[in-house]
Amino acid sequence: MKTVTIYTDGACSGNPGPGGWGAILIYGAHKKEISGGEAETTNNRMELTAVISALELLKEPCIVELWSDSKYVIDGLEKGWAKGWRARGWVKSDKKPALNPDLWERLLELAETHQLRYHWVKGHAENEYNNRCDQMAVIESKKFK
Numbered sequence: 785m786k787t788v789t790i791y792t793d794g795a796c797s798g799n800p801g802p803g804g805w806g807a808i809l810i811y812g813a814h815k816k817e818i819s820g821g822e823a824e825t826t827n828n829r830m831e832l833t834a835v836i837s838a839l840e841l842l843k844e845p846c847i848v849e850l851w852s853d854s855k856y857v858i859d860g861l862e863k864g865w866a867k868g869w870r871a872r873g874w875v876k877s878d879k880k881p882a883l884n885p886d887l888w889e890r891l892l893e894l895a896e897t898h899q900l901r902y903h904w905v906k907g908h909a910e911n912e913y914n915n916r917c918d919q920m921a922v923i924e925s926k927k928f929k
Contacts, residue, residue, distance in 0.1 A: 785899065786811060787847040790838045793907070793917035794830025794854065795925050803827065804924025805834035806917035809841060816841070817916070821924030830921060831857050832887040839894040847899045853907030853914055862902040866892055 789810040796803035804821035818837055821830070831854035839848070852858055860866040869875065869882035870892060876882050905911045908918065 785845060785847050787849065788842060789849040789851070790835070791851045791905075791911075791913035791917050792831065792834035792838060792854075792857075793852070793914060793921050794827055794832075794834050795918060795921035796825060796827040796830055797925050797929065800824055800826045802925045802928030803830040804921040804927070805830040805837065806920025806924070807834045807838040808913050808917060809838055810913075817920065819920040819924050821921075821927060823928040826884075828854070828856050829884055829887060830925075832884055832891060834917070834921070836887060836891050836894060839891075839898065842898065845897050845899075847901065849901050849903065851903045851905050851911070851914065853905050853918075855904065858902050858904045860888065861891070861895060861900065 791808045794803065794805045802823055803825040804819065806819040809816045820837065835850065835857055866888045869888065874882045874885040905914045907914060
């Protein structure tokens with residue numbers, strides 16, 4: 785299987801408010817940047833959308849090195865939280881409704897296609913790819929002001 789490295793980030797001006805996301809996919813010498821946004825959204829929805837959008841570009845099952853500064857995304861996948869929420873009908877262990885079930889459902893479908901390896905990266909720090917994703921996300925969010 786091919787190994788693809790993906791960096792993602794989401795941004796929101798106000799939460800909820802105008803938001804954006806950015807992702808970078810790297811395979812060998814190839815690098816692709818993608819981004820988008822919404823007029824009224826949340827930071828977590830943008831974080832999830834970035835990962836989903838990147839994974840949707842993959843044309844075959846891959847080993848994916850996923851880098852994100854979102855504990856919500858990394859923990860939701862790596863610790864199995866999202867699978868638990870889905871198994872309980874999108875209810876968290878504290879009996880409160882899980883947020884963003886539409887996006888989590890799609891992300892779990894994609895995660896089952898690929899072998900994901902999760903890496904949390906500190907946001908707004910030294911990682912050039914995370915910083916570039918943040919820059920793209922902020923630019924996208926400003927399109928809705």
